[in-house]
Amino acid sequence: MGKPVIKPLVVLLLSLILVSECAAIHSQKRRMGQRVKLSLEECGELEKLEAIEPDYYRIEAEGGVTESWNHTNKMLRCAGVALVRRTVKPGGLVLPSYTNAPQLMYYVQGSGIQGMTIFPSCPESFEEPEEAGQEYREQHQKVHEIRGGDIIAIPAGIGYWFYNNGDVPLVVVILLHTNNVANQLGTLPRRFYIAGNTEDEHGEGGREKSISGRNVFSGISLNLLAQVFGVRVETARKIQGPDDKRKNIVMVGGRS
Numbered sequence: 624m625g626k627p628v629i630k631p632l633v634v635l636l637l638s639l640i641l642v643s644e645c646a647a648i649h650s651q652k653r654r655m656g657q658r659v660k661l662s663l664e665e666c667g668e669l670e671k672l673e674a675i676e677p678d679y680y681r682i683e684a685e686g687g688v689t690e691s692w693n694h695t696n697k698m699l700r701c702a703g704v705a706l707v708r709r710t711v712k713p714g715g716l717v718l719p720s721y722t723n724a725p726q727l728m729y730y731v732q733g734s735g736i737q738g739m740t741i742f743p744s745c746p747e748s749f750e751e752p753e754e755a756g757q758e759y760r761e762q763h764q765k766v767h768e769i770r771g772g773d774i775i776a777i778p779a780g781i782g783y784w785f786y787n788n789g790d791v792p793l794v795v796v797i798l799l800h801t802n803n804v805a806n807q808l809g810t811l812p813r814r815f816y817i818a819g820n821t822e823d824e825h826g827e828g829g830r831e832k833s834i835s836g837r838n839v840f841s842g843i844s845l846n847l848l849a850q851v852f853g854v855r856v857e858t859a860r861k862i863q864g865p866d867d868k869r870k871n872i873v874m875v876g877g878r879s
């Protein structure tokens with residue numbers, strides 16, 4: 624069901640973005656000199672848009688599949704975007720991550736819930752308990768129900784997760800606007816997982832290949848991590864998850 628919708632969708636999105644990008648490249652070039660790496664001449668040669676498949680990188684995880692489009696494709700580079708598709712099994716949870724670019728998420732089919740942090744790492748997002756003994760509550764994570772047909776915009780650097788609570792695969796196509804001025808890390812699409820142990824769906828994106836455990840906590844020493852979170856070293860090791868084979872989409876227990 625998802626497939627026939629995707630090609631026209633991608634072509635439509637690309638056309639829209641190419642049109643706005645061409646204007647943006649002109650004015651950006653004037654404003655920012657060499658920020659835009661592709662020459663206008665090169666992108667001017669693009670005469671028609673072609674449908675392309677997400678056959679660049681594929682991650683088979685416990686709870687679903689992630690496929691990306693080749694972001695070095697000329698059309699995508701000229702539009703300044705990268706694209707990825709996730710197909711999440713019923714009961715599958717896509718672990719929280721953020722990227723260097725603003726994103727548009729188009730839910731193609733299925734239903735689920737999505738959680739998003741509004742002010743990442745802001746201490747004020749945790750409210751003081753009103754009475755002694757009450758737990759701290761996270762106030763600034765928004766949780767929404769989502770279903771096929773929804774489009775969600777996510778600013779650069781905002782962490783989010785989503786979960787398939789339905790009975791059919793949840794399919795989402797995610798567009799990263801890497802050429803956006805909000806992207807401060809160069810033109811490659813880069814996703815940073817806050818949990819789990821997975822490779823980047825856009826390829827290594829210039830990252831070190833040899834690191835063990837590939838979430839944002841992997842590079843921190845176990846003892847420091849344990850101290851910062853106030854947990855035991857074994858728990859800190861679980862946060863880094865170097866031996867976790869489930870990758871970026873995990874099955875949530877408690878469902879039959």
Ligand SMILES: *[C@@H]1O[C@H](CO)[C@@H](O)[C@H](O)[C@H]1NC(C)=O
Nearest residue numbers: 678679680693694695696697
């Ligand atoms: C990605 O596209 C480039 C051309 O833009 C091509 O040279 C390269 O082989 C492609 N990579 C994959 C893995 O398809």
